[in-house]
Amino acid sequence: MDIKANLEQIKKSFPNPACQLIAVSKTKPLADLQDAYGVGIRDFGENKVQEIQAKQPEMPADTRWHMIGHLQSNKVKYIAPFIHLIHGVDSFKLLLEIDRQGKKIDRAIPVLLQIHIATEESKFGFDQEELEAMLSSPEFVSMTHVQVKGLMGMATFTANLEQIRSEFRGLKQLFEELKNRTLPSFVNLKELSMGMSGDYQIAQDEGSTMVRIGSAIFGSRNYPSP
Numbered sequence: 001m002d003i004k005a006n007l008e009q010i011k012k013s014f015p016n017p018a019c020q021l022i023a024v025s026k027t028k029p030l031a032d033l034q035d036a037y038g039v040g041i042r043d044f045g046e047n048k049v050q051e052i053q054a055k056q057p058e059m060p061a062d063t064r065w066h067m068i069g070h071l072q073s074n075k076v077k078y079i080a081p082f083i084h085l086i087h088g089v090d091s092f093k094l095l096l097e098i099d100r101q102g103k104k105i106d107r108a109i110p111v112l113l114q115i116h117i118a119t120e121e122s123k124f125g126f127d128q129e130e131l132e133a134m135l136s137s138p139e140f141v142s143m144t145h146v147q148v149k150g151l152m153g154m155a156t157f158t159a160n161l162e163q164i165r166s167e168f169r170g171l172k173q174l175f176e177e178l179k180n181r182t183l184p185s186f187v188n189l190k191e192l193s194m195g196m197s198g199d200y201q202i203a204q205d206e207g208s209t210m211v212r213i214g215s216a217i218f219g220s221r222n223y224p225s226p
Protein backbone atom coordinates (compact mmCIF):
# COMPACT_ATOMS: atom_id res chain seq x y z
CA MET A 1 0.00 0.00 0.00
CA ASP A 2 1.35 3.40 -0.94
CA ILE A 3 -0.25 5.32 1.90
CA LYS A 4 1.27 8.62 0.86
CA ALA A 5 0.00 8.31 -2.72
CA ASN A 6 -3.44 7.27 -1.51
CA LEU A 7 -3.65 10.26 0.79
CA GLU A 8 -2.63 12.66 -1.96
CA GLN A 9 -5.18 11.14 -4.31
CA ILE A 10 -7.96 11.36 -1.73
CA LYS A 11 -7.20 14.95 -0.74
CA LYS A 12 -7.23 15.94 -4.40
CA SER A 13 -10.65 14.36 -4.83
CA PHE A 14 -12.28 16.29 -1.96
CA PRO A 15 -15.18 18.44 -3.23
CA ASN A 16 -14.55 20.53 -0.09
CA PRO A 17 -10.82 20.89 0.62
CA ALA A 18 -11.60 22.38 4.04
CA CYS A 19 -13.27 19.15 5.16
CA GLN A 20 -11.23 17.41 7.84
CA LEU A 21 -9.83 13.95 7.16
CA ILE A 22 -9.81 11.33 9.91
CA ALA A 23 -7.56 8.42 8.91
CA VAL A 24 -9.33 5.28 10.09
CA SER A 25 -6.51 2.97 11.14
CA LYS A 26 -8.49 0.22 12.91
CA THR A 27 -6.90 -3.24 12.51
CA LYS A 28 -3.83 -1.67 10.85
CA PRO A 29 -0.31 -2.03 12.25
CA LEU A 30 1.56 0.82 13.87
CA ALA A 31 3.88 1.11 10.87
CA ASP A 32 0.92 2.21 8.75
CA LEU A 33 -0.04 4.89 11.25
CA GLN A 34 3.56 6.09 11.36
CA ASP A 35 3.64 6.32 7.56
CA ALA A 36 0.51 8.48 7.58
CA TYR A 37 1.86 10.58 10.45
CA GLY A 38 5.03 11.08 8.42
CA VAL A 39 3.07 12.75 5.65
CA GLY A 40 1.21 15.04 8.00
CA ILE A 41 -1.79 13.09 9.27
CA ARG A 42 -2.54 13.79 12.94
CA ASP A 43 -6.12 12.55 13.27
CA PHE A 44 -6.64 8.81 13.55
CA GLY A 45 -9.89 6.90 13.97
CA GLU A 46 -10.16 3.62 15.87
CA ASN A 47 -13.18 1.62 16.92
CA LYS A 48 -11.83 -0.56 19.71
CA VAL A 49 -10.77 0.74 23.09
CA GLN A 50 -8.10 -1.93 23.51
CA GLU A 51 -6.57 -1.06 20.18
CA ILE A 52 -6.46 2.67 20.94
CA GLN A 53 -4.88 1.90 24.30
CA ALA A 54 -2.20 -0.19 22.62
CA LYS A 55 -1.39 2.31 19.87
CA GLN A 56 -1.67 5.58 21.76
CA PRO A 57 1.58 5.34 23.80
CA GLU A 58 3.51 4.33 20.67
CA MET A 59 2.55 7.37 18.60
CA PRO A 60 3.81 10.96 19.01
CA ALA A 61 2.06 13.03 21.66
CA ASP A 62 0.37 15.35 19.17
CA THR A 63 -1.56 12.49 17.56
CA ARG A 64 -5.32 13.06 17.91
CA TRP A 65 -7.37 9.96 18.64
CA HIS A 66 -10.95 9.65 17.47
CA MET A 67 -13.20 6.91 18.82
CA ILE A 68 -15.46 6.20 15.87
CA GLY A 69 -17.15 2.93 16.76
CA HIS A 70 -19.72 1.75 19.25
CA LEU A 71 -18.38 2.46 22.73
CA GLN A 72 -19.41 0.44 25.76
CA SER A 73 -20.10 2.48 28.88
CA ASN A 74 -17.76 0.41 31.02
CA LYS A 75 -14.81 1.26 28.76
CA VAL A 76 -15.14 5.05 28.72
CA LYS A 77 -12.72 5.41 31.63
CA TYR A 78 -9.81 3.99 29.64
CA ILE A 79 -9.89 6.66 26.95
CA ALA A 80 -11.35 9.60 28.90
CA PRO A 81 -8.00 11.26 29.69
CA PHE A 82 -6.73 11.57 26.12
CA ILE A 83 -9.48 10.98 23.54
CA HIS A 84 -9.75 13.91 21.13
CA LEU A 85 -13.32 13.22 20.02
CA ILE A 86 -15.83 10.43 20.61
CA HIS A 87 -17.90 10.23 17.40
CA GLY A 88 -20.21 7.38 18.30
CA VAL A 89 -22.23 8.55 21.28
CA ASP A 90 -25.39 6.60 20.57
CA SER A 91 -27.28 6.64 23.86
CA PHE A 92 -28.05 8.95 26.76
CA LYS A 93 -26.67 6.32 29.12
CA LEU A 94 -23.30 6.47 27.38
CA LEU A 95 -23.26 10.27 27.40
CA LEU A 96 -24.00 10.31 31.14
CA GLU A 97 -21.12 7.91 31.74
CA ILE A 98 -18.78 10.11 29.67
CA ASP A 99 -19.85 13.09 31.81
CA ARG A 100 -19.22 11.05 34.97
CA GLN A 101 -15.74 10.03 33.85
CA GLY A 102 -15.01 13.59 32.75
CA LYS A 103 -15.88 14.86 36.22
CA LYS A 104 -13.45 12.42 37.82
CA ILE A 105 -10.51 13.80 35.86
CA ASP A 106 -11.89 17.33 35.45
CA ARG A 107 -11.95 17.20 31.68
CA ALA A 108 -14.91 18.21 29.51
CA ILE A 109 -14.81 15.40 26.96
CA PRO A 110 -15.59 16.31 23.32
CA VAL A 111 -18.26 14.16 21.69
CA LEU A 112 -20.53 13.89 18.68
CA LEU A 113 -24.03 12.44 18.90
CA GLN A 114 -24.50 9.55 16.51
CA ILE A 115 -27.81 9.74 14.68
CA HIS A 116 -29.39 6.69 13.08
CA ILE A 117 -29.91 7.64 9.44
CA ALA A 118 -29.59 4.26 7.71
CA THR A 119 -32.39 1.86 6.93
CA GLU A 120 -30.39 -0.99 8.48
CA GLU A 121 -31.43 -1.85 12.01
CA SER A 122 -27.90 -2.93 12.80
CA LYS A 123 -26.42 0.54 12.71
CA PHE A 124 -26.20 2.43 15.99
CA GLY A 125 -27.47 5.86 16.83
CA PHE A 126 -30.27 7.96 18.27
CA ASP A 127 -33.57 8.07 16.49
CA GLN A 128 -35.52 11.33 16.52
CA GLU A 129 -37.63 10.34 19.51
CA GLU A 130 -34.68 9.28 21.68
CA LEU A 131 -32.87 12.47 20.81
CA GLU A 132 -35.80 14.69 21.76
CA ALA A 133 -36.30 12.79 25.01
CA MET A 134 -32.66 13.32 25.93
CA LEU A 135 -32.55 17.00 24.98
CA SER A 136 -35.57 17.79 27.12
CA SER A 137 -34.44 15.80 30.13
CA PRO A 138 -33.28 17.61 33.31
CA GLU A 139 -30.34 15.21 33.57
CA PHE A 140 -29.12 16.37 30.18
CA VAL A 141 -29.14 20.03 31.10
CA SER A 142 -27.20 19.39 34.29
CA MET A 143 -24.19 17.71 32.71
CA THR A 144 -20.90 19.56 33.24
CA HIS A 145 -18.09 17.52 31.73
CA VAL A 146 -19.03 16.89 28.12
CA GLN A 147 -18.77 19.15 25.08
CA VAL A 148 -21.25 18.21 22.39
CA LYS A 149 -19.52 19.39 19.22
CA GLY A 150 -21.76 18.01 16.54
CA LEU A 151 -23.41 15.01 14.94
CA MET A 152 -22.21 11.84 13.27
CA GLY A 153 -23.99 9.43 10.97
CA MET A 154 -23.45 6.42 8.75
CA ALA A 155 -25.43 5.93 5.56
CA THR A 156 -26.92 2.61 4.51
CA PHE A 157 -24.52 0.19 2.87
CA THR A 158 -26.02 0.28 -0.60
CA ALA A 159 -25.12 0.95 -4.23
CA ASN A 160 -28.02 3.39 -4.41
CA LEU A 161 -26.19 6.71 -4.35
CA GLU A 162 -29.40 8.72 -4.25
CA GLN A 163 -30.42 6.94 -1.08
CA ILE A 164 -27.03 7.69 0.50
CA ARG A 165 -27.31 11.32 -0.55
CA SER A 166 -30.78 11.69 0.89
CA GLU A 167 -29.70 10.13 4.20
CA PHE A 168 -26.80 12.57 4.48
CA ARG A 169 -29.07 15.43 3.51
CA GLY A 170 -31.48 14.48 6.28
CA LEU A 171 -28.66 14.51 8.82
CA LYS A 172 -27.49 17.92 7.66
CA GLN A 173 -31.06 19.21 8.01
CA LEU A 174 -31.25 17.95 11.57
CA PHE A 175 -27.86 19.53 12.28
CA GLU A 176 -29.08 22.93 11.06
CA GLU A 177 -32.32 22.58 12.99
CA LEU A 178 -30.51 21.82 16.24
CA LYS A 179 -28.13 24.73 15.70
CA ASN A 180 -31.12 27.06 15.73
CA ARG A 181 -32.43 25.76 19.02
CA THR A 182 -31.68 26.98 22.49
CA LEU A 183 -29.60 24.24 24.06
CA PRO A 184 -27.26 24.13 27.08
CA SER A 185 -23.93 25.95 26.69
CA PHE A 186 -21.97 22.70 26.46
CA VAL A 187 -23.72 22.06 23.14
CA ASN A 188 -21.84 23.87 20.40
CA LEU A 189 -22.67 22.28 17.07
CA LYS A 190 -19.79 22.77 14.67
CA GLU A 191 -18.93 19.34 13.30
CA LEU A 192 -20.83 17.02 11.03
CA SER A 193 -18.97 13.71 10.79
CA MET A 194 -20.29 11.85 7.76
CA GLY A 195 -18.64 10.04 4.87
CA MET A 196 -16.33 7.03 4.53
CA SER A 197 -14.18 5.59 1.72
CA GLY A 198 -17.19 4.79 -0.46
CA ASP A 199 -19.28 7.91 0.05
CA TYR A 200 -17.11 10.81 1.25
CA GLN A 201 -17.64 12.87 -1.89
CA ILE A 202 -21.41 12.68 -1.57
CA ALA A 203 -21.09 13.46 2.14
CA GLN A 204 -19.01 16.57 1.45
CA ASP A 205 -21.48 17.71 -1.19
CA GLU A 206 -24.14 17.46 1.50
CA GLY A 207 -22.23 19.49 4.08
CA SER A 208 -19.93 17.14 5.96
CA THR A 209 -17.12 18.82 7.95
CA MET A 210 -15.28 15.58 8.79
CA VAL A 211 -14.86 12.36 6.83
CA ARG A 212 -13.67 9.07 8.31
CA ILE A 213 -11.64 7.25 5.69
CA GLY A 214 -9.98 3.88 6.20
CA SER A 215 -9.68 1.40 3.36
CA ALA A 216 -9.07 4.04 0.66
CA ILE A 217 -5.92 5.04 2.58
CA PHE A 218 -4.67 1.84 4.16
CA GLY A 219 -6.18 -0.84 1.92
CA SER A 220 -8.92 -3.28 2.76
CA ARG A 221 -8.96 -4.73 6.23
CA ASN A 222 -8.06 -8.37 6.76
CA TYR A 223 -10.91 -9.05 9.07
CA PRO A 224 -14.23 -7.35 9.56
CA SER A 225 -14.34 -4.79 12.30
CA PRO A 226 -17.77 -3.85 13.59
Ligand SMILES: *Cc1c(COP(=O)(O)O)cnc(C)c1O
Pocket residue numbers: 024026047068069154195196197198212213214215216226
Ligand atom coordinates in the same frame (compact mmCIF):
# COMPACT_ATOMS: atom_id res chain seq x y z
C1 LIG B 1 -14.45 1.46 9.65
C2 LIG B 1 -15.20 2.73 9.77
C3 LIG B 1 -14.98 3.79 8.88
C4 LIG B 1 -14.03 3.69 7.69
O1 LIG B 1 -14.52 2.82 6.73
P1 LIG B 1 -13.85 2.71 5.27
O2 LIG B 1 -14.94 2.21 4.42
O3 LIG B 1 -12.73 1.74 5.42
O4 LIG B 1 -13.39 4.05 4.90
C5 LIG B 1 -15.67 4.96 9.07
N1 LIG B 1 -16.54 5.10 10.10
C6 LIG B 1 -16.77 4.12 10.97
C7 LIG B 1 -17.74 4.36 12.08
C8 LIG B 1 -16.12 2.90 10.84
O5 LIG B 1 -16.37 1.91 11.72
